[in-house]
Amino acid sequence: MDKTKLLDKLGADKEDRLLLAKVLDRAEQARIRNIPSSTDFLSPQQRVMAQELLRMAGTPENAYVALGGYEGAERTILLFLPDWLEAEDAESQSPLRFLRASFRREYHLTHRDFLGSLMGMGIVREKVGDILVGEDEADLIVLDSVASFLLESWISAGRAKLTVSEIPGEYLHIPQVRxxxxxxxxxxxxxxxxxxxxxxxxxxxxxxxxxxxxxxxxxxxxxxxxxxxxxxxxxxxxxxxxxxxxxxxxxxxxxxxxxxxxxxx
Missing domain, CATH: 3.10.290.10 (RNA-binding S4 domain)
Known part of the structure; x- marks a missing residue:
């Protein structure tokens, strides 16, 4: 079944069709070129649709993994695996990078402040995963394609100045779910x-x-x-x-x- 018929059968609306078409393209790229290939970040709803589409296209579940930077991440990418890459080693080929934006706690920055600042810099939502906000810092999972730009150019959110640095994934500060x-x-x-x-x-x-x-x-x-x-x-x-x-x-x-x-x- 071709791409258009698959999307029609899934009942994808206009807003999601382009995103889902890209998911199929990434899966095909990994299969034909035998290299790792990944999507942008997907919301939980988009991930469910993408996985259903892949099932309809005949892509086995062990041909890809969902990665969000930590267990329980809400926003994730799908990383498609070539023949030579096992699922347990997928993180070695992950395009995810981890940033920490520190600020003075009296500014009380929120998730909305950080997201608004990123959008104001032209960073689309699909390039940013979960934003984990603490009292005086926020840890972000982002794609490699925007990480260097943010490290060099992201200086403020809301009224607060930011100090942005890269951290290892295991140093993420994950807020307790309330x-x-x-x-x-x-x-x-x-x-x-x-x-x-x-x-x-x-x-x-x-x-x-x-x-x-x-x-x-x-x-x-x-x-x-x-x-x-x-x-x-x-x-x-x-x-x-x-x-x-x-x-x-x-x-x-x-x-x-x-x-x-x-x-x-």
């Missing part, structure tokens, strides 16, 4: 029922949010309130954050199902 655990009982594992708990909404409002197209299950849009969730599923919604259904327990005497939800703060 979350809260909620226990509840639901009438069923329908998406609207569990989302009512996870997003702290009335069930009717949760259903309306789902039908509006703003909710994703495991990074795929889901507009069906009656979609059944399973233990381990992640649900996210624009403007409401995300949660994980971490545990599905037994049924109470009244026929309700006990659940545990981990809501990310």
């Amino acid at each position: 979350c809260e655990e909620m226990r509840d009982t639901v009438s069923s594992l329908r998406l609207d029922a569990v989302a009512s708990t996870g997003f702290r909404l009335a069930r009717g409002k949760a259903a309306a949010l789902i039908e509006s197209g703003k909710v994703q299950v495991n990074w795929r849009e889901c507009t069906k309130p009656d979609h059944l969730l399973a233990e381990g599923d992640t649900v996210s919604a624009r403007g409401f954050g995300k949660f994980e259904l971490t545990e599905v327990g037994g049924t109470t005497k009244k026929g309700r199902i006990s659940i545990v939800v981990k809501r990310f703060i």
